[in-house]
Amino acid sequence: MNFTTLLFAIENGTAIITINRPDKLNALNKDVFTDVEAAIDHIQNNTDIKSAIITGAGSKAFVAGADISEFNGLTNEEAMALSKRGQDIFFKIENSKKPVIAAVNGFALGGGCELAMACHFRLCSDNAKFGQPEVNLGLIPGYGGTQRLTQLIGKGKSMELQMTANMIGATEALQLGLVNYVTTADELLPKAKEILQSIHTKAPIAISKVIECVNVAVVSDSAYTNGKSGYELEMAAFGETFATDDMKEGTTAFLEKRKAIFTGK
Known part of the structure; x- marks a missing residue:
């Protein structure tokens, strides 16, 4: 894969x-969006890739925000189109059937925080420093930040951070549940890789169903979405996993007291 704004490797x-x-x-600009979308599409279509890590070059920033120079002169309609573009790409990440995790080094502000939360x-x-400082520019988050930050840390704290534009550090991010782990800079990517290698040993179809069901629960609080509640979706997905070879292998391996070998079928 050839990109103008990304480095891409498989390990x-x-x-x-x-x-x-x-x-x-x-900073996120149109070229970054194009490259990220292409990378995510490639990951979904490449059977040799089981998961992904998104991170930022250098030690100062994961993504310090959007490229504000591209905002100049946008009309209302163009601004909405830009927001939709970002949201659509971040939905691709969120709904990826393969695990995608963020390794946040340094600043994750504005669109960078939104990318990490996707x-x-x-x-x-x-x-690391996290924040949604858009009100400092007379704006609000446009790539899903008002929704995902609230889902992750709760309404009150989400409101406070978005209205004050205050940043939070790694320790507070961990306490609020915005991140799962805090490491040193040197340990960040190795820890992310370690977690994904553990996930790779699990049944890929089951992993994809966990992602699907949890996403519905988070987005809708188990309310009805597309005619189904989160509980109904879980029930259907649970049934679907029973028709897989991986389920037969997993249960057989458990009973035979050996390690399961999953094929994703």
């Missing part, structure tokens, strides 16, 4: 996507 079945604009603190979960280095 032990994990794709490592690195936003590579360190001179701009890896991933299935997050790890961060101890120098």
Whole structure:
């Protein structure tokens, strides 16, 4: 894969996507969106790739926000189109059937925080800073931040952070549940890879169904979505896993007291 704004590598079945604009603190622009979408599509279609990590080049920033220079002169309709573009790509990440996790190094602000939150979960280095400072520009988050931050840390704290534009550090992010782990900068990618290698030993179809069901629960609080509640979707997905070879292998291996070998079928 050839990208203008990303570094892309595959290691032990994990794709490592690195936003590579360190001179701009890896700010999101149209080219980054195009490259990220292409990378996610490639990951979904490549059977050799089982998972992905999204991170940022350098030690200063994961993604320090959107490239504000592209905002100048946008009309209402163009701004809405930009928001939809970002949301659509982040939905692709969120709804990926393969695990996608964020390894946040340094600043994750504005669109960078939104990108991290679109991933299935997050790890961060101890120098990480998170925030949605859009009100400082007379704006609000446009790539899903008002929704995902509220889902992850609760209404009250989400309201406070978005209205004050305050940043939070790694320790508070961990306490609020915004990230799962805090590591040193050197340990960040190894820890992310370690977690994904563990996930790789599990049944791929079952993993994809967990992602699907949890996403519905988070988005709708188990209310009805597309005619089904989260509980009904879970029931249907549970039944579907019973028709897989992986389920037969997993249960047989358990009874035979051996390690299961999953094929994704």
